[in-house]
Amino acid sequence: MKKNKPMIILFLTPAVLFFLVVFLYPILRTILMSFFHITSITDGIGEWTFRGLSNYINLFQTSLFRQSCWNLFRIWLYGGIIVLSLSLLFGVILTSGIRFKKVFRAIIYLPNIVSAVALATMWLQYVYSPKFGLLKSFFTALHLDSLAKIQWLDNDHKFYALLFAYCFGMVGYHMLIWCSGIERISPEYYEAATIDGAGKFAQFRFITRPLLKGVFKTNVTMWTVTSMAFFVWSQLFSTVTADTQTIVPTSYLYIKMFGAGNTVTDRDAGVSAAIGVILALVVVLVFTACNKLIKDDDLEF
Amino acid sequence: MEKPKVKKVNWKKELRLAPGYIILLLWVLFTFVLLGWVFGASLSTTPEIFKGNALKFESGLHFENYAKAWSGxxxxxxxxxxxxxxxxxxxxxxxxxxxxxxxxxxxxxxxxxxxxxxxxxxxxxxxxxxxxxxxxxxxxxxxxxxxxxxxxxxxxxxxxxxxxxxxxxxxxxxxxxxxxxxxxxxxxxxxxxxxxxxxxxxxxxxxxxxxxxxxxxxxxxxxxxxxxxxxxxxxxxxxxxxxxxxxxxxxTGDWAGMFAAVVIVFLPTFILYIFLSEKIIGGVTGGIKG
Amino acid sequence: MKRKVLSVLLSVTMLASLLTGCGSSSSSTEQAPEAAKEETAAAATEEAATEAPEGTLVYWSMWEATEPQGQAIKEAVDAYSAETGIPVQVEFKGRTGIREGLEPALAAGQQIDLFDEDIDRVNSAFGKYLMDLEELSASNDYEATANAGLMQACRDAGGGTLKSIPYQPNVFAFFYNQDLFDQAGITAVPTTWSEFLDVCQKLKDAGITPMTMDDAYATCLIGYHLGRLVGEDGVRAIVTEGKWDDPAVAQMAKDFEELASKGYFSELVGSNVWPAGQNSELAVGDAAMYLNGSWLPNEVKDIAGEDFNWGCFAYPALDGGKTGTESNNFGAQVYGINKDSKMGAEAFGLIMKITKGEYDQKLSEMSIGIPADSTNSEWPSLVACAKPVMDGSTNRYTWAVGVEANEDMTPIIKENFIKLIAGSCTADEFVQTMQDAAK
Incomplete structure (x- = not known):
C-alpha cells in the first residue's frame, strides 16, 4: 500500500507518546538496575553498587529461581495447551449457530471477572478439600475410592491443582478472543455448510482454521503476557511463605523486592530488576517468534 | 449476532449441534456448581463453610453478610x-x-x-x-x-x-x-x-x-x-x-463476609460485561457486513 | 459507529452515577470528569489539596478501616483530635499498602508523620526513615507502663536505641482445645518433650487427633524445634550457611518422624492450605493443638464460638537443648515516626493515646488482642490463656526462630518438612535432601 507519512505520524504519535512517558523511563531504569545491587527500589543512583552481570549469573545458579522458571514454563506450556484448545472448542461451538449463545458465552466468561481471591479460596477450601471437597464427593459417588482419597493439595498434586484452577478462570477470556475472530467470518458460510450437511469438524477445518491464524497469534501473545505476570494465584495457593510447587519468577521478584513472608530477609531490587528484564525478554521472544512463524494471510472473506 | 428472530426449530440442524450443546452444558454446569458455591458461601456462615455445609443453609440465608460488607x-x-x-x-x-x-x-x-x-x-x-x-x-x-x-x-x-x-x-x-x-x-x-x-x-x-x-x-x-x-x-x-x-x-476470620464482599466487587463488572457485549455487539455488527 | 460506542458508554456512566447518586448525592457531581476539569480551570479548591494543611498529622496505618483494629484506632484518633485540636489524617493502607507503598512515599518526601507495621520490618526496611524516640519516651515517662520485654525487643531491633513503640503484642505458642484435653484426662500442660509425647498419646488414645498444621506455619514448627536445640543463632547458621549436617537437624528430623509415625499429626497436614487446618480441624474440635500466634482465637472465633475453651503452652523444652520455654517468638506491631516529621511530639502524643489506657484497652477488646499498657492487666478472655506464656518469655525469638532467614531455602525447607510430618519421607531422607539442596 502507498505510504502516507502524515497519517502514520498522526496516528502513531498519541500511542507512542503514552508509551514513552509511562514505560520508557521505567524500562530503561529497570535494565540499568539489573546490573546493580540496590536495597530499595526507590534508592537514588548514588546508593547503587555496580555488580556487572552477577545478578543474572547468581539468579541462574539459585535452584529456587530455576524451579520458579520451570514452574512458569509448565504453566505456560501445559496451561496454554489446555486453555487455548478448550477456549477454541467453545468458541467454535458458540459460533456454530447454536441457541442461547449469549447465555452460554456470558457464563463461560464469568469466572474470569470474579476476584482471584474468591476463586482461589473456593478451589482450595471447597473443590480440593480432602474432608468435604467437590472432587472427593464426586469420586466417592462414583465409587472411585482411590481417586477420592487423593489429597489434591499435597506436594505431589499441588502444581496441577493450581494449574487447573487457574486455567478454569482463563478459558472464558480466550474464548472471547476466538469468538471475536470467528464472528468476523460471515455466519452465512456456517449456516450454508450446516444445511449442506458439512459436519462441525469439516466446517472447522475448511472455514474456521484458515481464517484464524491472526487470532491464534493474538491468543498466544496474550496467554504469554498473562502467564508471565502470573503472581496472584501463586500467592493465594501458598500464603505467607512461598512454596516450591507454586513459586514463579514474579513471586521470587516480589520476595527479593519486599522481603519474604514474616522474616526480614535481605532485599535486592537489582535482582528483581534482572528478573523483570528476563521476563520482558521472554515476551519479546515469543512475540517475535509468533510473528515469524505465523504469517498473516491476506485472506478474502 | 442478529436480533433474535422467532424461527422455527430446525431439528436437523439442532441434532448436528447436539455434541456442542452437551459439551457446553457440562462446562456450564461445572461453572454453576463452583460459582454457585461462592454465592452460596456469601449467604452462609463461616462455621458452615468450613464444616462443608455452605450450600445447605441450615441456619437460613444470611443477607447480613452483605449489609456488613457494604456498610463497612x-x-x-x-x-x-x-x-x-x-x-x-x-x-x-x-x-x-x-x-x-x-x-x-x-x-x-x-x-x-x-x-x-x-x-x-x-x-x-x-x-x-x-x-x-x-x-x-x-x-x-x-x-x-x-x-x-x-x-x-x-x-x-x-x-x-x-x-x-x-x-x-x-x-x-x-x-x-x-x-x-x-x-x-x-x-x-x-x-x-x-x-x-x-x-x-x-x-x-x-x-x-x-x-x-x-x-x-x-x-x-x-x-x-x-x-x-x-x-x-x-x-x-x-x-x-x-x-x-x-x-x-x-x-478477622469472617469468611462468609469475605465472599459477600467478593460478590459485591464482581457484580458490577459482570452486569457491565453483559451490557457492553450484548448491546454493542448486537447493535453494531448486524449493520456492517463486508 | 464511534458515536454509538461513546454514547453507550456515556449513558452507562450517567446511569450509574444516577444510581449511586441516591446514596451519596454529594460525590456524584463532584466526580464527573467534566466537573473535575472545570475545577482545574477555576482552581477553586472546594476539594482542597490532599497535602494536609499546616499542623495536620498524617498517619499511614497498616490496618483496614473496616477491621476491628482500624475501628478502635479511628476512635482513639478522633479522641486525640478532639482533645488537642490537632487534626489527624489517617490513611488505612492495609498490610500490603504499607509493605509496598510506604517506602516509595517516604523516599519521595510525602508528608507522613507516623506509620505502623511489624516490629522487624519497621526497624529494618523502613529503618532509615525512623526518628530516634529515646528522648520523647523519657520525657513522657512512656516505659513506666510498657512491657519491658517488648521495649527491649524494639531497642534490639533498632540497633540499640528506641526507634519504635510497640503495641498489639503477640506471642507464638501451642494453642489447644481445653475441652479435648479434659476429655483425654490431661491435667497439666507439657513443658518437656517427653511430657509432650505423653499428651499426644493420651489424646490419640481418646480418639482425638492430637495436632494439626497449615502450610503457612509449617516453618514455625521446625524453627521452634531447632531453636530449642541450638538457639536462634544456631538456626540461622544452619539455614544461611547450609549446616544441615548439624546433629540438631538429625535429632529434629527423628523427633518429627516419631510424631508422624505415631499418628500424632492430622492425616491432612500434607495438604492443608491455610486456613483449612485452623478452621476445619482445630476450630471445629477435630484436632486438639495448633502452633500459632495469639491472633488465632480472634481469627477462628466465628467458627469456634465464644465458648471455645482455649489453652496455651510454650513450645516444650528439649533434652540438652540450648534454650527452654523462656524463649519464645513474641513481637508486636510498632509505631515509627518519620525523622523528617515536623510534629514529632504531637505524633508521639497520638501514639500514647492509642497505646495507653482507655484506647489500648479498647483496641485489645475489639480485636481480641493483648494490651500493650502493662496497667491494662485484664486480657480479653479468649486470649487470657496466653498470659502466662507471654509473662514467662524473657528471651525473644524472631519469626519462625530464624528458619526463614534464607529466602532461597525457605520453600525447600517447607516442602520437605511438610513431607516429613505427613509421613511421606523419613528423617534420613529429609536430612539428605536438605544437605543436597544447600550445596
Whole structure:
C-alpha cells in the first residue's frame, strides 16, 4: 500500500507518546538496575553498587529461581495447551449457530471477572478439600475410592491443582478472543455448510482454521503476557511463605523486592530488576517468534 | 449476532449441534456448581463453610453478610471513582490505540518493528518495576498533593499502562481485514484517514468491543496502581477499597463476609460485561457486513 | 459507529452515577470528569489539596478501616483530635499498602508523620526513615507502663536505641482445645518433650487427633524445634550457611518422624492450605493443638464460638537443648515516626493515646488482642490463656526462630518438612535432601 507519512505520524504519535512517558523511563531504569545491587527500589543512583552481570549469573545458579522458571514454563506450556484448545472448542461451538449463545458465552466468561481471591479460596477450601471437597464427593459417588482419597493439595498434586484452577478462570477470556475472530467470518458460510450437511469438524477445518491464524497469534501473545505476570494465584495457593510447587519468577521478584513472608530477609531490587528484564525478554521472544512463524494471510472473506 | 428472530426449530440442524450443546452444558454446569458455591458461601456462615455445609443453609440465608460488607466502607464513592476511571480510559484507549494499531499493521516503515517490539516488551515488564519508579518520579514532582491533578494522573496512567496491550491486541483485527476495502475507497477518492474512520474502524468492531471489555475489567480490577497512586481515600478505586475489606474479613476470620464482599466487587463488572457485549455487539455488527 | 460506542458508554456512566447518586448525592457531581476539569480551570479548591494543611498529622496505618483494629484506632484518633485540636489524617493502607507503598512515599518526601507495621520490618526496611524516640519516651515517662520485654525487643531491633513503640503484642505458642484435653484426662500442660509425647498419646488414645498444621506455619514448627536445640543463632547458621549436617537437624528430623509415625499429626497436614487446618480441624474440635500466634482465637472465633475453651503452652523444652520455654517468638506491631516529621511530639502524643489506657484497652477488646499498657492487666478472655506464656518469655525469638532467614531455602525447607510430618519421607531422607539442596 502507498505510504502516507502524515497519517502514520498522526496516528502513531498519541500511542507512542503514552508509551514513552509511562514505560520508557521505567524500562530503561529497570535494565540499568539489573546490573546493580540496590536495597530499595526507590534508592537514588548514588546508593547503587555496580555488580556487572552477577545478578543474572547468581539468579541462574539459585535452584529456587530455576524451579520458579520451570514452574512458569509448565504453566505456560501445559496451561496454554489446555486453555487455548478448550477456549477454541467453545468458541467454535458458540459460533456454530447454536441457541442461547449469549447465555452460554456470558457464563463461560464469568469466572474470569470474579476476584482471584474468591476463586482461589473456593478451589482450595471447597473443590480440593480432602474432608468435604467437590472432587472427593464426586469420586466417592462414583465409587472411585482411590481417586477420592487423593489429597489434591499435597506436594505431589499441588502444581496441577493450581494449574487447573487457574486455567478454569482463563478459558472464558480466550474464548472471547476466538469468538471475536470467528464472528468476523460471515455466519452465512456456517449456516450454508450446516444445511449442506458439512459436519462441525469439516466446517472447522475448511472455514474456521484458515481464517484464524491472526487470532491464534493474538491468543498466544496474550496467554504469554498473562502467564508471565502470573503472581496472584501463586500467592493465594501458598500464603505467607512461598512454596516450591507454586513459586514463579514474579513471586521470587516480589520476595527479593519486599522481603519474604514474616522474616526480614535481605532485599535486592537489582535482582528483581534482572528478573523483570528476563521476563520482558521472554515476551519479546515469543512475540517475535509468533510473528515469524505465523504469517498473516491476506485472506478474502 | 442478529436480533433474535422467532424461527422455527430446525431439528436437523439442532441434532448436528447436539455434541456442542452437551459439551457446553457440562462446562456450564461445572461453572454453576463452583460459582454457585461462592454465592452460596456469601449467604452462609463461616462455621458452615468450613464444616462443608455452605450450600445447605441450615441456619437460613444470611443477607447480613452483605449489609456488613457494604456498610463497612464508603462503597458508593469507590464505585463512582472506578466507573469514571474505567469509562474515560476505555474510550481514550480506543481512540489512541485503534489508529496506532491500524498503522502498525498496515504500513511498513523504519520504526514499525521497533515500536512493536517496544510495546511487546512493555507487556512483559512486571507492573512493580514500572509503577514504583513512576511513583517516585511523579510524587517528587508534587503532583499528588492536589486531588484533581492526582485524579487526572491516575486516569492518564491507567491509559498509559494499557496502551501496549490494547494496540497489540487490535493489530490482528486490522491485519485480518482485506485490503480491497481501502483500495476501493481510494478509487472512490476517499482520503486514507477518512477511510480508516469510516470503513476500517467499524470493521474491527468485534475486536474493539472485546478489547474494551478487557480494558474495562482490567481498570476496574486494577489494584497496585491505585493502591500506590491514590494518595487520598477520596480517590480510591473499587479494587483497593473492597480488597481492603476482603482482607480485613480474612484476618478477622469472617469468611462468609469475605465472599459477600467478593460478590459485591464482581457484580458490577459482570452486569457491565453483559451490557457492553450484548448491546454493542448486537447493535453494531448486524449493520456492517463486508 | 464511534458515536454509538461513546454514547453507550456515556449513558452507562450517567446511569450509574444516577444510581449511586441516591446514596451519596454529594460525590456524584463532584466526580464527573467534566466537573473535575472545570475545577482545574477555576482552581477553586472546594476539594482542597490532599497535602494536609499546616499542623495536620498524617498517619499511614497498616490496618483496614473496616477491621476491628482500624475501628478502635479511628476512635482513639478522633479522641486525640478532639482533645488537642490537632487534626489527624489517617490513611488505612492495609498490610500490603504499607509493605509496598510506604517506602516509595517516604523516599519521595510525602508528608507522613507516623506509620505502623511489624516490629522487624519497621526497624529494618523502613529503618532509615525512623526518628530516634529515646528522648520523647523519657520525657513522657512512656516505659513506666510498657512491657519491658517488648521495649527491649524494639531497642534490639533498632540497633540499640528506641526507634519504635510497640503495641498489639503477640506471642507464638501451642494453642489447644481445653475441652479435648479434659476429655483425654490431661491435667497439666507439657513443658518437656517427653511430657509432650505423653499428651499426644493420651489424646490419640481418646480418639482425638492430637495436632494439626497449615502450610503457612509449617516453618514455625521446625524453627521452634531447632531453636530449642541450638538457639536462634544456631538456626540461622544452619539455614544461611547450609549446616544441615548439624546433629540438631538429625535429632529434629527423628523427633518429627516419631510424631508422624505415631499418628500424632492430622492425616491432612500434607495438604492443608491455610486456613483449612485452623478452621476445619482445630476450630471445629477435630484436632486438639495448633502452633500459632495469639491472633488465632480472634481469627477462628466465628467458627469456634465464644465458648471455645482455649489453652496455651510454650513450645516444650528439649533434652540438652540450648534454650527452654523462656524463649519464645513474641513481637508486636510498632509505631515509627518519620525523622523528617515536623510534629514529632504531637505524633508521639497520638501514639500514647492509642497505646495507653482507655484506647489500648479498647483496641485489645475489639480485636481480641493483648494490651500493650502493662496497667491494662485484664486480657480479653479468649486470649487470657496466653498470659502466662507471654509473662514467662524473657528471651525473644524472631519469626519462625530464624528458619526463614534464607529466602532461597525457605520453600525447600517447607516442602520437605511438610513431607516429613505427613509421613511421606523419613528423617534420613529429609536430612539428605536438605544437605543436597544447600550445596
Amino acid at each position: 466502607s464508603n462503597v458508593s464513592e469507590f464505585f463512582v471513582n472506578s466507573l469514571v476511571y474505567a469509562t474515560i480510559s476505555c474510550v481514550v484507549l480506543i481512540l489512541v490505540c485503534a489508529p496506532a494499531a491500524y498503522v502498525l499493521s498496515r504500513y511498513t516503515f523504519k520504526l514499525n518493528k521497533l515500536i512493536q517490539t517496544g510495546f511487546a516488551s512493555a507487556m512483559g515488564v512486571p507492573a512493580v518495576m514500572v509503577i514504583l519508579p513512576l511513583f517516585s518520579m511523579i510524587a517528587s514532582m508534587g503532583i499528588l498533593n492536589n486531588v484533581t491533578l492526582n485524579r487526572i494522573t491516575l486516569v492518564l496512567l491507567y491509559i498509559g499502562i494499557n496502551v501496549p496491550y490494547t494496540t497489540i491486541f487490535l493489530m490482528t483485527f486490522f491485519s485480518n481485514i482485506s485490503r480491497t476495502y481501502e483500495e476501493a475507497a481510494a478509487i472512490d477518492g476517499c482520503p486514507p484517514m477518512k477511510t480508516f474512520w469510516k470503513i476500517m474502524f467499524p470493521m474491527a468492531q468485534t475486536g474493539l468491543v472485546t478489547v474494551t471489555i478487557f480494558n474495562f475489567i482490567n481498570v476496574w480490577n486494577e489494584y497496585f496502581l491505585s493502591l500506590i497512586f491514590a494518595s487520598s481515600d477520596k480517590l480510591r478505586s473499587v479494587a483497593v477499597g473492597l480488597y481492603g475489606m476482603i482482607n480485613s474479613m480474612k484476618y
